[in-house]
Amino acid sequence: MSGGAGLDTSDRAEIVARLRALAEEQAALRRVATLVASGAEPAEVFARVCEEVGGVLGVRSTNLTRFEGDGTQTVLAGWSMPGAPVFPVGPDVPLEGQAAVAKVSRRGRPDRVDDYSTLEGELPERIREAGIASSVAAPITVSGELWGAIVASSGRAYSFPAETEARVAGFAELVADALASADAREKLAASRARIVEAGDSERRRLERNLHDGAQQRLVTLALALGEIENELGVDPGSAQRLLTTAREELALALDELRELARGIHPAILGEHGLGPALEVVIARTPVDAQLTALPRMRLPESVEAAVYYLVAEALTNVTRHAQASAVTVAVTRTKDIARVEVHDDGRGGARVGGGSGLRGLADRVEALGGSFELDSAAGAGTTVAASIPVETFG
Amino acid sequence: METTVLVVDDHPGFRRCARRLLEAHGYQVVGEAADGATALREAHELRPRLALVDVYLPDFSGFEVAERLVAIDPAMAVVLISSHDPAELKPVGAATGARGFIPKELLSREAIEEFL
Numbered sequence: 001m002s003g004g005a006g007l008d009t010s011d012r013a014e015i016v017a018r019l020r021a022l023a024e025e026q027a028a029l030r031r032v033a034t035l036v037a038s039g040a041e042p043a044e045v046f047a048r049v050c051e052e053v054g055g056v057l058g059v060r061s062t063n064l065t066r067f068e069g070d071g072t073q074t075v076l077a078g079w080s081m082p083g084a085p086v087f088p089v090g091p092d093v094p095l096e097g098q099a100a101v102a103k104v105s106r107r108g109r110p111d112r113v114d115d116y117s118t119l120e121g122e123l124p125e126r127i128r129e130a131g132i133a134s135s136v137a138a139p140i141t142v143s144g145e146l147w148g149a150i151v152a153s154s155g156r157a158y159s160f161p162a163e164t165e166a167r168v169a170g171f172a173e174l175v176a177d178a179l180a181s182a183d184a185r186e187k188l189a190a191s192r193a194r195i196v197e198a199g200d201s202e203r204r205r206l207e208r209n210l211h212d213g214a215q216q217r218l219v220t221l222a223l224a225l226g227e228i229e230n231e232l233g234v235d236p237g238s239a240q241r242l243l244t245t246a247r248e249e250l251a252l253a254l255d256e257l258r259e260l261a262r263g264i265h266p267a268i269l270g271e272h273g274l275g276p277a278l279e280v281v282i283a284r285t286p287v288d289a290q291l292t293a294l295p296r297m298r299l300p301e302s303v304e305a306a307v308y309y310l311v312a313e314a315l316t317n318v319t320r321h322a323q324a325s326a327v328t329v330a331v332t333r334t335k336d337i338a339r340v341e342v343h344d345d346g347r348g349g350a351r352v353g354g355g356s357g358l359r360g361l362a363d364r365v366e367a368l369g370g371s372f373e374l375d376s377a378a379g380a381g382t383t384v385a386a387s388i389p390v391e392t393f394g
Numbered sequence: 395m396e397t398t399v400l401v402v403d404d405h406p407g408f409r410r411c412a413r414r415l416l417e418a419h420g421y422q423v424v425g426e427a428a429d430g431a432t433a434l435r436e437a438h439e440l441r442p443r444l445a446l447v448d449v450y451l452p453d454f455s456g457f458e459v460a461e462r463l464v465a466i467d468p469a470m471a472v473v474l475i476s477s478h479d480p481a482e483l484k485p486v487g488a489a490t491g492a493r494g495f496i497p498k499e500l501l502s503r504e505a506i507e508e509f510l
Binding site for chain 1: 407408412418450
């Protein structure tokens with residue numbers, strides 16, 4: 001076989017170089033895949049991807065970032081050669097303006113910034129603070145959805161050749177599935193940890209409320225009863241006054257216990273179902289609220305509880321933050337899915353993780369195998385929704 | 395001579411009730427404090443014979459306050475009080491120099507005299 005017949009030396013050298021680069025990429029990909037298959041911690045996988053991208057592309061620093069769907073990104077990992085600048089890892093990084101990664105998040109295709117010195121906005125400012133002068137970013141797409149980006153950076157302006165976009169994009173495509181798998185595991189672990197923490201925190205809150213409320217009133221009541229016992233034979237008038245006080249303390253203790261019990265699990269939900277329970281929550285909401293749809297049949301207990309708490313939390317948020325004039329609540333059911341939607345006409349701008357309690361709701365819904373949605377563009381109202389699978393039998 | 399008492403508890407309802415009960419039994423309540431810092435200041439000024447100290451206070455723990463009260467005046471009878479389970483608190487209280495522990499709902503002359 002003649003093999004390279006017709007190729008001159010420079011062609012042959014180029015083909016060899018390309019093959020070598022391809023082999024390096026394949027080896028890097030294999031290392032990432034092996035790491036994922038070994039059940040390595042997601043943080044370790046993300047860090048390795050950054051390192052491999054850096055090695056394969058010969059760049060000085062790389063980041064891996066996930067788009068959160070609320071106008072922010074979480075920078076999951078970073079790698080750099082000694083002394084090279086790299087963007088710090090962390091959540092709640094804005095995705096605005098003309099930074100390379102922000103353009104990728106909007107357009108879904110590779111992009112670059114050759115000189116950050118003239119760009120305005122918080123993200124370019126933070127990129128400059130990290131010592132980065134230029135970068136190339138490429139999207140990571142998982143199951144047809146834009147998941148995040150790989151970003152190659154440099155401390156010097158105009159330091160990336162023309163083909164960098166294609167090479168970063170190529171590697172991003174290769175690692176997408178491995179990343180998605182590691183990311184799903186990380187999200188699951190984080191969600192479980194938050195559920196446990198939320199449970200612990202709720203128990204601490206209940207203990208404090210019981211101790212400071214009903215328990216103190218009952219202690220006072222016990223002491224008052226002792227006094228009454230002593231006063232009965234000596235000063236019946238005083239005993240009578242103490243009895244009145246004792247009855248008032250007891251009534252307050254009962255009120256506080258009822259309030260606490262309602263917060264733990266509303267009895268009306270278990271006994272009478274979602275309709276009456278939601279009507280009570282809606283009646284307590286100062287904003288004009290309407291229940292527009294409700295399934296005819298009861299839903300499983302865990303689904304009813306999730307729907308109830310989602311509506312209660314969403315209405316609390318509407319009251320506190322939305323500046324809305326009206327809100328609708330709709331609960332519907334198809335054969336396999338229960339869906340709840342709470343929509344208000346307020347100012348929008350809500351986000352998961354902004355101290356709104358929405359993160360806990362999302363965790364509760366996801367723990368039931370459901371999906372949580374938040375649509376809250378500024379000025380366009382807010383819709384909090386969830387779809388939760390309903391097991392059917394027979 | 396009446397036994398002078400300082401009541402340290404952040405719940406005003408309990409302080410009011412305890413004062414009535416103590417005064418009905420011949421004690422003289424010379425001071426009330428809703429937190430640890432006030433308790434230490436008042437103990438310094440008033441030198442009560444007895445201090446009833448709630449285990450949970452908003453600033454310091456009652457155990458810490460008890461220890462510091464005993465340091466101010468070793469003759470002061472410091473008795474911890476709480477509405478929490480006494481079984482959980484007694485062992486910790488013993489290490490503070492407090493004379494003992496009384497569950498709040500069982501506060502009575504008999505319970506107090508045991509520690510004077």
